[in-house]
Amino acid sequence: MAGTYEVSLTVSSSNGCDSTVTKTFTVNGSDPKAAFIIPNGNALFSDTPVSFVNKSFIDNGGFGRITKVEWFFTDLKTGITESEIDDEPEPDKVQIKSYPLHHDLRPREYSVRLVAYSGESCSNSSGEMRFSLNGVPDLAIIPDTSICMETGTFKIKPPQELAGFQLDRESFTGNGVSSSGSFNLRAVGPGIHTITYTYVATNGGSASISTNIEVYPTPQIKVPDEIIIDEGESVPLYALSTPLGIHYDWSPGTGLNRFDIANPIAKPSETTRYTVSVESEYGCIGRASVTVRVLKTIVVPKAFSPNNDGVNDTWEIKYLNDYTNFSVNVFSRLG
CATH class of the missing domain: 2.60.40.10 (Immunoglobulins)
Structure with a gap:
């Protein structure tokens, strides 16, 4: 019967001396139930590991605990199954599994099954749970760029999406760059600056890619x-x-x-x-x-004729205006 028990061993010598050892042990219930959940199971993407939460328990008010769980992960396209054993299961413990990254427009199908153990021989298998992993966008590489400071503002061209996903929204992030990709060189100055572009598809999948822009100083x-x-x-x-x-x-x-x-x-x-x-x-x-x-060397006229005939009517020192500090003194014949 399931429960916690004590067992004692007493040894007596021929001289009448006794020694006793007592140990406690648990008999686990014989009715384990394997159960688990997949958080966000309807919005899974191949670029993010999938979390499986262990919900196994001893059924019918049974005593004891789940001593081991074994996960079985199957690729429904290839039929290949992988297993992972957890010898230290706990309630709500999370098992994380990474799957191959893919850029298919159609989701890829997988399944998972859990076997829970109570003791060495008592076990229970959950039903097979199927789930889909959506593909994510595939972005072309943005080449690193070098640009001179005097350019002022530089428009970064978004990379091409190669898999055929429909765009929902896109944005750039990084120092000196607007969400639309306008890069202000004067805001960041010379140096190497990392800019990240994010593409979100209509299926909710996203992909990001970064590029380095090196800004050279203007002489x-x-x-x-x-x-x-x-x-x-x-x-x-x-x-x-x-x-x-x-x-x-x-x-x-x-x-x-x-x-x-x-x-x-x-x-x-x-x-x-x-x-x-x-x-x-x-x-x-x-x-x-x-x-x-x-x-210029100034030219001082020796005479002028102010008779309004249009010739030498004024006495003008040529190029005098080129100088800033000067004085002109005019003397009569008598000094």
């Missing part, structure tokens, strides 16, 4: 705002770039001895604003401008 160029020279003089121009540039392009080329180096010599005949474009080893381009102001 930062230091040039003076303005350089002042006298007419006929020349001056070197210096473009200090971080990171170092590999190609330089000065524009306009007027008055320069070269336009394709970091430090050309400028000898413009008039005030000129030069812009330098610097390309880094990554193909990124930065720009900066410097004005070379040419101070």
Whole structure:
């Protein structure tokens, strides 16, 4: 009869000394019942392991416990059955089983059966429970991308879904990216940034894929705002770039001895604003401008005739406006 019992063994020596040992043991009930449930059994997908919850018990108010359970997992397409034994079963203990990932539009069919044991010889088998594993979308790889900081905003193209699932919704996640895939380079700065794309199909299955976008810095160029020279003089121009540039392009080329180096010599005949474009080893381009102001030699008229005939009616010092600090003193013949 099922229950908890004690058994004692007493040993007596010839000298009349006794020694007793007592042990407790359990006789399990002889009526185990195998039972289990599959949580979310109507929405299972092949990319997620399936959970099976043990609900086995001793029936008819029986005493004792379930001592072992054995799970039988069958692929109904191939007929192959795999078994897993749990020698330490507990009520509501979860058995997790992973199945092959698939991208079929039609679900794949499987079954599971549970055998529960009470003691060594008493057992009970559950009925076979069938369930379906839905396929999940199959996404093409998004190649890693390199892009220059000066691009500003970059639109990431969603990858192709290869299995034929219908799209329900999609989104991008990651630093600096909107859900629609607009990547703001200025928000994240130079470096490697991981962006993840998620595709959710109408059957509820989803797939995600990540890509790395490496943002290269735009060359930062230091040039003076303005350089002042006298007419006929020349001056070197210096473009200090971080990171170092590999190609330089000065524009306009007027008055320069070269336009394709970091430090050309400028000898413009008039005030000129030069812009330098610097390309880094990554193909990124930065720009900066410097004005070379040419101070023309002033021309002072020796005479003028204010008779309103349209010729030399005013006394005007040519190019005087090129100078910022000056004074003009007019003296009579008598000083």
